[in-house]
Amino acid sequence: MPLTKIFGCFSMDRIESLLQVRAWPLIEAEKILKKLNNKIPSKGYVLFETGYGPSGLPHIGTFGEVVRTTMVRKAFEMMSDIPTRLFCFSDDMDGMRKIPDTIPNKEEYKKYMDLPLTSIPDPFGTHESFGHNMNARLRRFLDSFGFEYEFQSATEYYKKGLFNDALVHALRHYDEIMAIMLPTLGPERQATYSPFLPICQKTGKVLQVPVISRDEENGTITYKDLEGEICTTSVKDGYCKMQWKPDFGMRWYALDVDFEMYGKDHLVNGPIYTKICKVLGGPGPHQMFYELFLDEKGEKISKSKGNGLTIDEWLKYAPQESLALFMYVSLQKAKKLYFDVIPKNVDEYIMHLNAYHKEENELKRLASPIHHIHHGKIPSAAVNISYSLLLNLVNACNTDNEEVVWRYVSKFCHNAKKGENSLLDSMIRGAINYYKDFVKPHLNFKTPNDKERAAILELSSAIKDMHGEPAEKLQNKVYDIGMKNNFDLKEWFKALYGVLLGSSQGPRFGSFIELYGIDETIRMIDGRLKV
Structure with missing residues (x-):
């Protein structure tokens, strides 16, 4: 394929210059293009994927995976005319293994252990199921940011038969998948392990039981249920799902995923996912990892614990752009994610924004976090007031009245007016909230x-x-x-x-x-x- 088709209106000199920009989204986009040998995949597009486990309230780490993947996708689109898609895939057919601390009536949910997340009642009473509620919360936030994505549900893929061919194919390669998985397990787990998890015909629970036999031609497995009864079930149409590691590899194969990033806790499993995908006949995507977020105590943030910050909490105190910057910088360095980091990140965003507007060199602009946060659609106005300065102004005024704060800011910021600059509006609202909650009491x-x-x-x-x-x-x-x-x-x-x-x-x-x-x-x- 001619390079003019791959690179569209960009000249080769332009592309070579672009590749000199060492911004990490451009680096990763270049790696994807090389992996594809500058060719359009047979499916007609490049597929970027993010995974979401809806076992608890969505947290900023979940959002971070989408915003970072979007940064790589947009960088890829700067380099190539190949169409792209982004799937946000929810593993909502997983059985509930742990009851989140963040739901009401926690004790009542013990009876739902091991049921698929989309088969458990919604504890908040607003959606069809627990899984549907968690999915809706994530989608609401992603939509508020204007992400271009396609939400995909594991429950729908399994039950509507969209994975049927891949599941039967995996059944044919059962022994090879077991050969990959068993060395990674302890002796006790090896004795009962199967890459296929049948959905119990009596209870609806996701069973972790050994497979007695399998019929590749008919696409069925035979197993003993928890009461010792021998059962035979199809691996198709949602009667089975795969263990999470084989599921990763199967999904990569079935969808022909080209790019996926994941947290460092998945780093040791990345080669396992890839081996399973290759056993099934797929190349596996280009992968990258990011370091985990930590709470104030230095512990990993968790959906089930509800530690760390929620998405809504960050946005109560700061503009969404500052959150995107937090996700951009130091991708492979563990970072604490709690309230104290917010003022610093807002001020760093303003610093980068102002520097971007002063920079005349186009390539240096492409190296700025601002370009990748806004995907080239940069706010037109710089801001000449810091968040920390606003906090001290609110302190000095001893007010929670936005109009009072605006009277000072409008003089300082060249007659800026409320409602004319969304960034400044958000900063002032956030500073008032932050002052009331975290500064004034101390x-x-x-x-x-x-x-x-x-x-x-x-x-x-x-x-x-x-x-x-x-x-x-x-x-x-x-x-x-x-x-x-x-x-x-x-x-x-x-x-x-x-x-x-x-x-x-x-x-x-x-x-x-x-x-x-x-x-x-x-x-x-x-x-x-x-x-």
Whole structure:
């Protein structure tokens, strides 16, 4: 196939330049293209897939897999005219192995253990089943982000016969799959293991029982159920499902998946999935892994435990763009995912956005996280206020009224108005929520000693005639007062933050004065020092 077809309107010089950009989505997209030998797959498109286990409330890790895969997909589309699709596949036919801590009436759900997730009543009473509820929650969020994806349900694939050919094919290769799996298991597990899990004809539960015999021609297996009765069932039409590792490989084969990423906990299993896929006759996708997210205690976040942050919690406090940046950076480094990381990530997003708008070199723009977060559709306006500065403004104003905060911000941000900049709107709403929930309860205003009190009063006097001066000049004045009064500058700023803001740290103080205003800052000093 001509390269002009693969690369569309891009010249070869353009493509060679593009490949010099070492942004990880472009690197991975190039690997996929090489694996395909620059050819369109026989199915007519490149398939990107993400997997979701709906055993508990969706968390940010689940979202991260979709947003990162989308970044690779969009990078691939920059390089090639080959059509692409993204399947978000839910393993909702899995049996419930553990009751999540995050559902109501947890004790009542013990009787549903081992039933498929789509055969268990919805504990929230809003959907057809537990699995349907979890799927809906994930889809709602993905839709709110505008992802282009196709949701796929394992229950539908199995019960509608969409996996039938692949399942019968796997039955023919039963011994080869067992040869791959058994060395990975302990002696006790080996004695009962089967890659096929029959759905019990009496209870509807997913059974982990050994297979006595199999009929490849008719596509059936024979097994002993939990009561010792010998049963024969079809592997087709949802009467069986596969163990999760063989299921991975079977799905890759059946759908001809070209790209899949997964968490580090799957890294040791990646070669197993690939071997099973190849036994069935598929090449297996290009794969990459990402490090796991940790909670505040350094433990892996879990859907069933409900530790770490939920998607909705992040968005209560910060713009969605900051969450996308969190997913982009340090892909293969374990990162803590809890409330304290939010302000830093918002400010880093703003830093990258502003740098992107200042950058004139196109290739350097393509290397920016901003390009891959927004898939080339970049917000037109930069933002010249940080999240940390907003937090301190809300603190100084002691308000949860957005209109009050906007009065200050509109002066600072070139007459920006509420409703005109969605990023700024989200930052202000988030900062107010974050301040109320995490900052205000822990404020501890320091009582100044005589030296600190005198220096802060001197600062108040020094800035009273500096109306209209930029932040840099105000910052220099703060420095001057600190040095004049023989402060170690670190201790000087710590005193300012502690006495005036009730915190051990804060923003550049000159920027804060410019935002809050000279007169307001003087009144705040007078109030804190009870002048």
